[in-house]
Amino acid sequence: MRYSKQRECIYRTVMKSDSHPTANMVYSALKTEYPKLSLGTVYRNLNQLTDVGRLKRIPLPDGGCRFDGTTFTHSHIICETCGHVADVMVPPLIDLEQAIQRETDYTLSSFDLVLYGQCALCHQSGNTLS
Amino acid sequence: MRYSKQRECIYRTVMKSDSHPTANMVYSALKTEYPKLSLGTVYRNLNQLTDVGRLKRIPLPDGGCRFDGTTFTHSHIICETCGHVADVMVPPLIDLEQAIQRETDYTLSSFDLVLYGQCALCHQSGNTLS
DNA sequence: TAAAATAATAATAACAGTTATCGTTATTGA
DNA sequence: TCAATAACGATAACTGTTATTATTATTTTA
DSSP states (O other): OOOOHHHHHHHHHHHHOSSOOBHHHHHHHHHTTOTTOOHHHHHHHHHHHHHTTSSEEEEOTTSOEEEEOOOSSOEEEEETTTOOEEEEOOOOOTTHHHHHHHHOSOEEEEEEEEEEEEOHHHHHHTOOOO | OOOOHHHHHHHHHHHHOSSOOBHHHHHHHHHTTOTTOOHHHHHHHHHHHHHHTSSEEEEOTTSOEEEEOOOSSOEEEEETTTOOEEEEOOOOOTTHHHHHHHHOSOEEEEEEEEEEEEOHHHHHHTOOOO
16 A cells, blocks of 8 residues: 555544544545545545555445544444434443354354434434424 | 335335345346336335335445334344345343443434344355455 | 656546436325 | 326436546655
């Protein structure tokens, strides 16, 4: 993996963001400073950085996906009203592997826990989607 | 919601399938018997049935999504090699709500637990993706 | 250090899954 | 039975993402 200015910017943008940005959010954040940046470049680099393990991919139920610079094991809670994504450390799911072995013939390798709810802002302001 | 022959077929196809079919799988399963069936109709009805709560949507990490006629609370384990999706009853995540309250300001409403691994067939045959 | 080799880029086309449009058909309630 | 309208089929459009290709930038090595 060769150095590139674009990759460094893209990586730093994800790292310094606390909003688990999408590819498009990264692109928007950078296009003012680097007007010639291509959206394809953003996707390519986010994927490469993910493959290499420097970023994590968060697939969303609507098909989109977000990127996370946090590497330690954690889950995400998504506000069903405004779409904000927050980090959560969940208690270790100790019984999980035993349950898998009991109920299926699968070999477990990893899991994604995605929580849904409403963030404090949307909750207190009574916002809804409809 | 008005009756339609197409909706009934689509619903029954998901219910009797054990493979958590995609919209396209439902379409393929029915197009021989109903050659004039439109893929748009399949999507429209799967979405309607999901909105009404008669089906559940399983969003996959690759952006695709599958549908499930099982209504009771359960999770899914996905074979990373062949893509097969199996049902799993996971032990109740008792400490989850407390962890959310401790760490975030979100109100929890639901969660999706998606497990990844390898099914017995792929495991014993040594299959890999690459 | 200069030149060759080749990753990475920008621009853009292509692609997959899904949703929207619209004229037609089928269900339903009066 | 017939008017109102939900649902349909066919197809266009849309969204998020990946592939292509000619060009540019980084790295290797002579």
